[in-house]
Amino acid sequence: MTLLDLTTRQVTNELLESLPVVVIGAGPIGLAAAANLAERGIDFVVLEAGERVGDSVREWGHTRLFSPWRHLVDPTSQRLLEATGWAQPDPERAPTGSELVTTYLVPLSELGVIAPRIRTGVEVLAVSRDGMDRTRTTNRASTPFLVRMKTADGIDEMHARAVLDASGTYRTPNPIGSNGLGLLGIEEIAEHVHAALPDVLGRDRATFAGRRTTVVGAGHSAANTLLGLVQLAPEAPGTRVAWLIRNARAARVSSSDGDELADRARLGGRVETAVHHGDIEFVDGFEILRARRAGDHVELLGRRGGEVAIHTTDLVVNATGFRPNLALLREVRLDLDEVVEAPRRLAPLIDPNLHSCGTVEPHGIAELRHPEHGFFIVGMKSYGRAPTFLLATGYEQVRSVVAWLAGDLAAATRVELRLPSTGVCSTDLVAESSCCGSPA
Template sequence: MTLLDLSPRVVESSPLSTLPVAIIGAGPIGLAAAANLVERGIDFVVFEAGGEVAASVRSWGHTRLFSPWKHLVDPASRRLLVDGGWEMPDPERAPSGTELVEKYVAPLAALEEIAPRIRLGVEVIGVTREGMDRTRTARRATTPFALRIRTADGEVEDVAARAVIDASGTYLSPNSLSSSGLELLGLADIADRVTPALPDVLGRDRAEFAGRSVTVVGAGHSAANTLLALVQLAREEAGTTATWLIRNARAARVSSSPDDELIGRASLGSRVDRAVERGDIALVDSFEIIRARRAGDAVELVGHRGGEVVTHEADIVVNATGFRPNLDILREIRLELDEIVEAPKRLAPLIDPNVHSCGNVEPHGFRELTHPEQGFFIVGMKSYGRAPTFLLATGYEQVRSVAAWLAGDVASASNVELQLPATGVCSTDAGNGGGCC
């Protein structure tokens, strides 16, 4: 067994202390990390690939979260906001993604302690140590990180940092439509007929779906939300149909249960169940997609079902198969990830979706998020790897602990707590860069 030295090595006499902490992603978790660093007096810079803060949340902003406001606001962020006159929305009400951004995330990003340190339209395309690939060990822990960034005008440069907090989420890295996990064969030919999870069926994207046969692939709550929106659209727009295609015999994560800990989630499952029973949604189960092809103006999905090769046709396909972390930018960083869910090794047993729901994950902090690369942390939805459920409140405690560790306050960093009711609260599985709330 390898024993890790978890004590902070960045001390005030070190040259590293003159550099900022780099935060990747300006969603709720990335900005919560910023707020905690503000309170600790640690300089930072936030890199956001989108043109606005919380760009991923904005894309599914029409979707209502399961969690109420009282579980959606980071404590350190709230303290900074309240000092500026901000008022908390109704704590018992669950907001939409757009409300979360407009009433909380955007005001947080606009604070004078945070706003000047956010760089919008800047994509991090690689992380390493200055002058070192992942194979070099000598003086590694005392060498600055180098983040390779690409700006909106295409300029590429390297910037130095004392530590890195990757809160980039997973929303922009969807799982494949193929049951194998590899890129779907034939995807390039049908790409214009495939949409990402949680399209705004009744609003922004209405014209794309009205009067079309739409197949939603995936067994999670983002699939359920889209299916229910399609049922409503079918009532208003003739010719609209909704098909639900799943690879297992049943959608266990969506189907309603009388003992579901979340009323909102149980309600969602019940509504989908009833729509299937009424015939408003055509359920195609046990369909394992192996390839796709163009069939005139339609899409044809080819797969295995019941031991046979079968086809399914649709005008539009919605990829609601879930998300995975983009690890390509971290090839030169020494990571220790679980071989199944791709979460940090010590965190993975706590979030195993076969054992835990999002409401009963144990509190965890810097220790569970530590990698062999000293000073590098993956937080938020990305820290959950391929596990489908995530609490914003959990992410807030993660970054509080990490900020404390960076400040040298190991006692506070080690004292992790998560004050939630026994029922817990979890996400829509869409979330911040891939699932929050």
């Protein structure tokens, strides 16, 4: 439907419902939304910025997830896949990110009811209402959404009856500066700074071998990289490992006997052992304020124990976690918590100061509503800056939202989900890692 059609015809509920639902992102949650929409017979389009489905997951594909397969497959997606002869892998085994993509996400994306509706290489730039900025109210709920996007052919737009933003947070990491702002001097050291979860034992081995690397961050993404570097060190002489955090302790990666996700508990124990044996230089209580080049090295300048401090290294891995990209939603009416930037009704349930992954209550349409009728943030992005996300939680979110879109209020409000119990994510630290997003 063209812009002319929408500007010359009276907008009615019938016209609105003739438009597709737009799903932003073709990761696990976006594809689960697609499966639920397909099963409900609701027209949809999935817009993925990457060239392939699961693009962000592929970036850390070498990393093993915390969760076993039984927590990683969306029930609706499983029904659609099994109808084609697909069988779920060992439900008690935790796969790598690459296995999740090739064994589950790719077959799901290739289903006949989903594949024709996926558009890759399409970056969503903004979401609004057609002909309305966020200040206009009259007939707002009955006006189609306008989704502006960048494609290989240039800028394009499409209309939608509803929008589900499942774009995640992987592409918007937190800055490494302690104040949350872009680090002063970051441009000067940019070529020495690497994103979270590099493949230090594979694809990126040559970059880290024989060099001193400082991993910044107090969560499980940091722990994975630290252990990879520790394994690399005896194989590549000169490889040294430092771990820099701004707090006095890294409680989130401490081992825990009460963690039902056993792989995560073991991860914490291995890091503690490496620090104890001196394989990792542990630099705690360091507040990074700025950075600068020092010949072939990098200097991180800040405070430690109230004193001016300088930390010298060759490479920096930014494992400080992620935050939602809200820039594309400036013209959408959102109701977000001022601390974690999650939907306001959801925020108290996921506060990392109070909850772990397994103590987050199941939730759905009631907690995900925004003042913008028909717009939802789902998946990791719905958690804002909180690191307590599990894929199973996101699957329940989209099931509830799609049921609401279908007019099935009973199903939308019947939220039932059993999550693995764990105490590891509940800490007194500011959210600094993707924690339970699932990488182990």
